[in-house]
Amino acid sequence: MLAAEEHIANRVAELAKRRGTTVFQTVNEMLEHAVRIEEMGIPLKEVVDEREVLEKARKLGFTFAIERLMYELIDLANLRAKDKTSEIWLETGRWYGKYFSSRSKDGIKEFKEAMELLSFGNSEFELKENRSGEISVACVGERLSLVYSDLLSKFMAGVFEAFSYRPIEKEISKGVIRLKFEKLR
């Protein structure tokens, strides 16, 4: 016998009903899958998390690109249309800033959570708000190119502009983005 929390047991029962099978069969099937996956050395939670991240990224209008292709594309864009490329990233940032600020009162927190889900080339993303209300953004990744780092900083500038913040510190180098923003008064 398995003692399952009532809400889980009820959801399993609903699922079994929808599928036209018994609770016993449904539970059996679900757990068989889970054990088989764990036996392959894959944590089930990570599997489902991955799917959820992709779904959220898709809903946010993000897509995957091969890093190498992306950097070459951006280098070409930087060579041929630097201002326009910067403008595209800034405008996209403004759009996302507006999107998150209009979604909820805690738009910055939602933006932070979204950015933590996304992958910017194996980089680490950090967004912190200090006691005086300044926001620090850091993105560090060994493979981030200088041009891409610069464009990501433009994107962030656009986002925080829409949240009514202005940049007060900026450090961009290959693989490192450190930005600080303060609230406009």
Add this chain to the structure above:
Amino acid sequence: MVNGAPKGTKLIVLPSRLVERLRKPAGRQGVSISNYAAEALEQALRATGLGISIQEAVDLYKIMQIQREAGAVQISRESLDRLIEKLHADGGEDLRAIWLEAGRWYGEYLRAKLKGDGVLGFFEKALLVSWNLDEADVDEEDGGVRLRCTSFMMSPEKTELLINYITGVMLSLGYEEVSNEHLRGMVLTRFRKIENNRIN
């Protein structure tokens, strides 16, 4: 389900064979069989809520592991599309070269990573995920490969770049293009094996 469970819980009958199988992974995680099973059910229900089966989620997980190792970045579709549109304005030759080269690199990567084991099947799934396609079929037929991709959202420029990317991947996998038909958001290409795996 059986009555008589502690408050807030319900008892679910499990076959003893399954309980035995649960014992090992639960032990590895240092939790009781009940806790392990409850967590597994929770995750399975999450997957169902996302509209996929556990097997589909596992397939996707494996693809994403390889994609990440190959170096994957997420970018706003809007930014990417605008950039492509801007750079394509002069004919797009540079872009086609970048996509072809990226495809060749990715094909080489897949060859080395998967060592020929189900490379075409993997490529089919990777196309669906990475290019946000609605459909992708990569079928082996008569010693060659028939590849069909569909997207209801793809611009003509991106469709053209997708063809170059696919051609690059297939070249690295030892196939050359025989025919190619495409419309906005739709690609139908046939490839044949390059003799002695000669790659130009």
